[in-house]
Amino acid sequence: MKLYDGGRAPNPRRVRIFLAEKGIxxxxxxxxxxxxxxxxxxxxxxxxxxxLPVLELDDGTIISESVxxxxxxxxxxxxxxxxxxxxxxxxLVEMWQRRMELHFLSTVAQSFRHIHPAMKxxxxxxxxxxxxxxxxxxxxxxxxxDGHLAGSRFVAGDAYSIxxxxxxxxxxxxxxxxxxxxxxxxNVKRWFAEISAxxxxxx
Amino acid sequence: MKLYDGGRAPNPRRVRIFLAEKGIxxxxxxxxxxxxxxxxxxxxxxxxxxxLPVLELDDGTIISESVxxxxxxxxxxxxxxxxxxxxxxxxLVEMWQRRMELHFLSTVAQSFRHIHPAMKxxxxxxxxxxxxxxxxxxxxxxxxxDGHLAGSRFVAGDAYSIxxxxxxxxxxxxxxxxxxxxxxxxNVKRWFAEISAxxxxxx
Numbered sequence: 001m002k003l004y005d006g007g008r009a010p011n012p013r014r015v016r017i018f019l020a021e022k023g024i025x026x027x028x029x030x031x032x033x034x035x036x037x038x039x040x041x042x043x044x045x046x047x048x049x050x051x052l053p054v055l056e057l058d059d060g061t062i063i064s065e066s067v068x069x070x071x072x073x074x075x076x077x078x079x080x081x082x083x084x085x086x087x088x089x090x091x092l093v094e095m096w097q098r099r100m101e102l103h104f105l106s107t108v109a110q111s112f113r114h115i116h117p118a119m120k121x122x123x124x125x126x127x128x129x130x131x132x133x134x135x136x137x138x139x140x141x142x143x144x145x146d147g148h149l150a151g152s153r154f155v156a157g158d159a160y161s162i163x164x165x166x167x168x169x170x171x172x173x174x175x176x177x178x179x180x181x182x183x184x185x186x187n188v189k190r191w192f193a194e195i196s197a198x199x200x201x202x203x
Numbered sequence: 204m205k206l207y208d209g210g211r212a213p214n215p216r217r218v219r220i221f222l223a224e225k226g227i228x229x230x231x232x233x234x235x236x237x238x239x240x241x242x243x244x245x246x247x248x249x250x251x252x253x254x255l256p257v258l259e260l261d262d263g264t265i266i267s268e269s270v271x272x273x274x275x276x277x278x279x280x281x282x283x284x285x286x287x288x289x290x291x292x293x294x295l296v297e298m299w300q301r302r303m304e305l306h307f308l309s310t311v312a313q314s315f316r317h318i319h320p321a322m323k324x325x326x327x328x329x330x331x332x333x334x335x336x337x338x339x340x341x342x343x344x345x346x347x348x349d350g351h352l353a354g355s356r357f358v359a360g361d362a363y364s365i366x367x368x369x370x371x372x373x374x375x376x377x378x379x380x381x382x383x384x385x386x387x388x389x390n391v392k393r394w395f396a397e398i399s400a401x402x403x404x405x406x
Contacts (some may be wrong), residue, residue: 049306063294064302065298065302067297072291072294075293086278087278088260088264091272092266094274095268095271098268098270125332127332127333127336129328130330130332130333
């Protein structure tokens with residue numbers, strides 16, 4: 001098995017943090033996204049959508065999409081459970097993972113991709129107005145999250161989960177998107193400090 | 204248990220089709236999204252993000268996000284499995300469900316929400332250029348899907364799955380978004396004809 005990795009980009013990082021939490025080591029194939037390595041023949045042959053990371057199993061099976069790769073390892077190595085436990089627990093982790101991704105990480109990513117000059121070749125057409133429209137959406141979601149975290153240690157409850165991982169890379173991605181967590185969101189700051197101090201956060 | 208439903212919108216429909224495939228009946232609370240019922244006090248108290256559908260369990264637990272609601276029922280009523288089976292099978296369904304959602308249903312939805320005059324109050328600001336930019340993305344994905352479906356009966360292989368449900372509502376949503384499946388995509392048309400003929404498609 002090998003994992004076509006994409007360095008510091010949010011999605012490759014999500015999978016590496018997930019693997020670190022599980023204590024799983026997978027051989028990485030580094031791909032330099034700065035030089036468009038994700039559009040190379042090698043990657044395109046494995047994932048025609050030209051997104052990273054991509055997991056290739058020994059029999060040649062290809063699994064793309066970060067959350068799908070994580071799901072594969074959750075099934076193979078359940079402990080520690082990062083997708084929740086029981087019908088309600090699994091549903092709540094999925095709900096929060098999706099909220100963190102669709103309302104937060106994605107909005108931060110849109111802000112970055114549609115505004116940052118370095119993304120001109122990546123996002124065609126780059127639409128600054130759309131990038132700007134996403135900034136308040138990201139902050140509005142963080143305000144909602146702050147209220148939720150007032151009564152919850154982690155995003156999906158008492159246990160660390162994949163929803164925290166998506167949140168971690170989302171908050172980190174705010175910097176290149178020129179966004180900042182508002183000072184008054186004490187619960188978001190407390191939560192982010194805790195999850196970014198875990199050993200997995202260096203992955 | 205009760206399901207706050209949102210009528211003909213894609214996400215409420217995804218959950219109803221899923222339940223129909225499982226043969227599960229859940230009491231529905233109809234919410235009229237045309238009159239902004241999803242922003243009512245009743246819905247907002249349950250899902251501050253004001254999105255439908257929302258599942259409320261008898262103990263008051265709230266599960267929002269269509270795919271999370273589906274996951275809950277998959278755990279309670281596994282047969283027929285709609286999220287795949289085994290580590291690889293589950294990962295491949297998740298991969299395809301995400302591809303169908305992020306590269307197809309979402310791009311169709313963005314085209315609709317940012318261009319259709321009826322969406323002016325829903326999508327603020329409405330950015331026509333962004334709506335237009337999504338149209339070729341939706342079609343480009345369908346071309347990729349057509350190649351895949353040349354060798355696959357359903358989206359994620361031999362078995363019908365939640366990835367097909369996301370695809371079904373995505374193709375249906377093309378009409379209000381003023382998009383059409385290109386004539387030459389025979390495999391997409393064959394697949395869509397098959398899944399839209401299933402009894403669940405009327406849900």
